[in-house]
Amino acid sequence: MTLQNEESTPYTMAEAIAEAKRCLNCKVPQCRKGCPVGNDIPDWIHELSMGNIGNAMNIINAKSNLPAVCGRVCAHERQCEGHCVLGKMGDHINIGRLERFVADFDTSMNLTRKAIPPKTRGKVAVIGSGPSGLTVAGELARQGFNVDIFEMEKRPGGVLTFGIPDYRLPNSVVDSEIEKIKQLGVKFIVGVTVGPDITIDGLFEKGYDAIYIGTGTGSPNAIDIEGGSRRSVIQAIHFLRMASMLNNKVVRRRDVSVKVNSRIYIVGCGNTAMDAARTALRLGAQAVTVVYHRDMENMTALRAEYDEAVAEGVQFLWNSSIKKIRHNNDDGDYLLTMETEGRVYEVSADKVMLAVGSRPASRIVSTTDGIETNDRGYVVTREFPYGMTTRKGVFAGGDVSGSQATVVHAMANARAVAESIASYVDAITMLRKIDQA
Ligand SMILES: Cc1cc2nc3c(=O)[nH]c(=O)nc-3n(C[C@H](O)[C@H](O)[C@H](O)COP(=O)(O)OP(=O)(O)OC[C@H]3O[C@@H](n4cnc5c(N)ncnc54)[C@H](O)[C@@H]3O)c2cc1C
Structure with missing residues (x-):
């Protein structure tokens, strides 16, 4: 492996x-x-x-x-x-x-080569280059819009690049898909975080007719485990990101917090937990145990992912939780107080990883007036024009607006929003022309 x-x-x-x-x-x-x-x-x-x-x-x-x-x-x-x-x-x-x-x-x-369509229908800024941002950009570019993608990372792709491990989805495959979108005339501006580096108002001042927010859910949820500290408890999506960067030789092995021969407990049982568990084993962990508070029928991971994890040696504790963490000795060894179906016991561990979901960051909405979010931080969008936020001309889609947190649902939602952006930009262009006539 x-x-x-x-x-x-x-x-x-x-x-x-x-x-x-x-x-x-x-x-x-x-x-x-x-x-x-x-x-x-x-x-x-x-x-x-x-x-x-x-x-x-x-x-x-x-x-x-x-x-x-x-x-x-x-x-x-x-x-x-x-x-x-x-x-x-x-x-x-x-x-x-x-x-x-x-x-x-x-x-x-290099079978199908697209002619770059003439960019005659307006200028759109897309924030985020995950599946939703890439979809909106590709759809609009094919329809003759000038599209720039603003991405805070140095490398585009979102979760496709920094979350899903290479053994399931090689970075080279993501890069090739992105290359095809570039060939449609889409421009990628990487290393720019919308919010701190440039605001939505700043983008409008640069002449964009509409803006699409496809920034995903990059803030992982935390749970409070008694005795948990920054050294004992880490976030699975941060670990996967470091593993991806190690893979691309951007960081060194010692920068990745899972050590060879370590014993890892992962809280949560979705795809992130499966990816983190299998990646930890590939990095030489001695034992990886997934701890889930419900039973197997209720896990959110795909059955195929679970089967692969089992085949690779990941262990599962159903109807279980970690109650408390305490230091066992100075070498970073911890004692976890566990509960499984009412039975309380202790196990030794080196690290606990959290994979209990994530929510949108607030970098954009906190620096812009008029974009409402719901009580869980998701950007509120309208049915008409589909995908428009509470601010005129600003649209959102994919995970940031609460789509079903899969690649294809983010894409499906983004496709529908792209149609809406096209109609919106055509409409304001026509009104502008009438005013100028
Ligand atoms: C570990 C893991 C494994 C998964 N496995 C699967 C799977 O096997 N199959 C499946 O269908 N789904 C899977 N998913 C879910 C799927 O990846 C997501 O639903 C999908 O990526 C959402 O797409 P998105 O474009 O909305 O957001 P993202 O992919 O999160 O992309 C958002 C992009 O926006 C950028 N960004 C954020 N804020 C800013 C800002 N302020 N300025 C500029 N750029 C910004 C981010 O850097 C990122 O590139 C997985 C998710 C995870 C975390």
Whole structure:
């Protein structure tokens, strides 16, 4: 097990075509209904079955700018593949792997090259380059808008780059998807944090017609564990970020807080917990235990992710919690007081990691008038114009506005908001022209 190598195997061309030929091309495709972006799955699978990979890619691109990502990390079991009629007979089409094949083939052969559309319809600033920001930027650029993405990190991609580990989604794949969005004429301005570095008002002063906030939920939730300190308790998303930076040789091994042979307890049982647990093992942890206050049926992690974690040796304590942490000796060894189904006991540990959800940061809303958030910090958006915040011309989407915290839901929401931004900018442009006439 390594941090770098992608683990699932890709299809060969012959395997992909054979798998595509199994598709029944249903008249009322359930797989498409199961896809939050409404990907025209039977149509591109049909093209693929005839070897027309460029056509397949063009059909996918009509609904998605990130197929190489979706092919790898979408919850296919709950979405497209979960709805495939062949699944009722026990052998659904492997849509995720096929999508990955088409997208990777397109990248490696530079198959579909888009002409950059003339930028005649207005200027939009997108804040954040996760799946939602990339989707809005790609959609609007294809429709002839001038789009600049402002990203606070030096490297774009959001959770795709700094959260999901390389062995599930290689950074090189994310980089290739971003490259394709750049080829549409989108400009990336990295290392700029909107809020402290430039405000929303400052962006409007620079002449943007509309602004999209796609800043995700970067502030991890904390829980109070008696005796917990900065050394004993760390945040899983910070750990994953450091592991990603280690992978890219931006930090050294000793900067990553999980030591070789350490015993790690992770609180929470979603995808972040699974990724942190498997990454800790890859970094040489001796034992990793996930502690969850509910039972297995109620975990938020995908079943496939859980199965992989079990296969790699991650242990699970259901209906359990950590009550107290105390120092055991000077070497940073801790004693955890645990409770499992009413039974209280102690275990030794080196580190506790929290993976109990996250919420939006307030850098933008605290530096801008008129953008309301709800009581959990999510940006409030309107139904009409869809995705507009309580401030005119400022839109929001993806995780920051409370979408379902998956890549494809962030994309689906962003696509709908992009349509709305296009109509809004066209409308204000027309009004401006009337005023000038
Ligand atoms: C560890 C982990 C694993 C996951 N695994 C999966 C999975 O397997 N499948 C799946 O479907 N979903 C998964 N998810 C969820 C999925 O990644 C998110 O739902 C998705 O990334 C949300 O996209 P977004 O664009 O809204 O936000 P993000 O991806 O969070 O992107 C937000 C971007 O905005 C930038 N930003 C924030 N504030 C500012 C600012 N003020 N100025 C400039 N830039 C700013 C950030 O740096 C970031 O690049 C996972 C999440 C995590 C944390």
